[in-house]
Amino acid sequence: MVRSWTDIGVKGSIVLPKRIRDALDLREGDRLLFEELCKDELRIKVLRGEDEFLRSIRNPGKGRALDPDELKDELWG
Numbered sequence: 001m002v003r004s005w006t007d008i009g010v011k012g013s014i015v016l017p018k019r020i021r022d023a024l025d026l027r028e029g030d031r032l033l034f035e036e037l038c039k040d041e042l043r044i045k046v047l048r049g050e051d052e053f054l055r056s057i058r059n060p061g062k063g064r065a066l067d068p069d070e071l072k073d074e075l076w077g
Helices: 018-023 052-058 068-076
Strands: 031-038 041-047
Touching: none
Parallel strands: none
Antiparallel strands: 031 041
């Protein structure tokens, strides 16, 4: 387990310590999802790439790409 801390900057930004970035193999373009577990505790998940289903409906290879909101309305509307 890797543990580290960081301070919140003047504008509310944070910098993840290098030890954490290395442990998670974070790269430019990776996306982080913050989930609140309870008061004063959260989980950070690394999201790499786009979900295969979303990728397939955005570019199905035939005709125009499907709009996810249109598909949702069609399926559950």
